[in-house]
Amino acid sequence: MSIFTVASRYAKSLLELAREQGNVDVVKTDIDQLIAVLKSNSDLLRVLKNPIISVDKKQNILTSLFEGKINPLILSFFGILVRKGRANILLEIAQEFVREYNEVKGIVKASVVSATALSEQNLQALASKIAQEINAQVVLTNTVDTSLIGGFVVRVGDRQIDASIAGKLNKLEKYFVSQAV
Structure with missing residues (x-):
């Protein structure tokens, strides 16, 4: 087992x-x-x-x-x-x-990775927005990754929202590479 x-x-x-x-x-x-x-x-x-x-x-x-x-x-x-x-x-x-x-309590853990540390006010606002979207209580943690350049990446369960500059640059690069072929 x-x-x-x-x-x-x-x-x-x-x-x-x-x-x-x-x-x-x-x-x-x-x-x-x-x-x-x-x-x-x-x-x-x-x-x-x-x-x-x-x-x-x-x-x-x-x-x-x-x-x-x-x-x-x-x-x-x-x-x-x-x-x-x-x-x-x-x-x-x-x-x-x-x-x-x-x-049992309907609590969902979420994480936000950002280029700089988010203020407590921003974390609360983001947690509130996520809670509205998924209709559950959210416990949000913040970690810093300077390689994102700017913006943030939010993970809730198996879902991810990439609103980082690095993510957008990667998408743009993939687009140009696919157009060059």
Whole structure:
């Protein structure tokens, strides 16, 4: 069974349990915290993925790191994962939980790559426009790529809108090349 399939099943189980207990948003916040800790601490990830390190040791590490800081539901969920030998995919399960949560809440992630950093006002306006177009809540991230020269490229799911100068120059070049033949 693929890692994605396993992660998806565990994430759906956690989401369903959180729904039953009426604390989906609290669990989501705690899962975001877990993801941040795992991504910033490669040593912790290596420990969790190491099959030589005992289940008890992994459980003790997770308990000492998160006890009193996250919802007890999640801490017991970690315990189940560790006992089932799934600590090695804890990050993938957490990321899949966030994806499932976003799907349930109607949240769509989008990115905008621009030649210069966009102001908060411009980001909000663009997010609002995208939200109107797709009829969903949008979480928009901005990255800078100076090779675009000017303009921006927006990605929402599998759709992309290229309004960059570099993109327009590439289209123009392709047009001239096709006309020269």
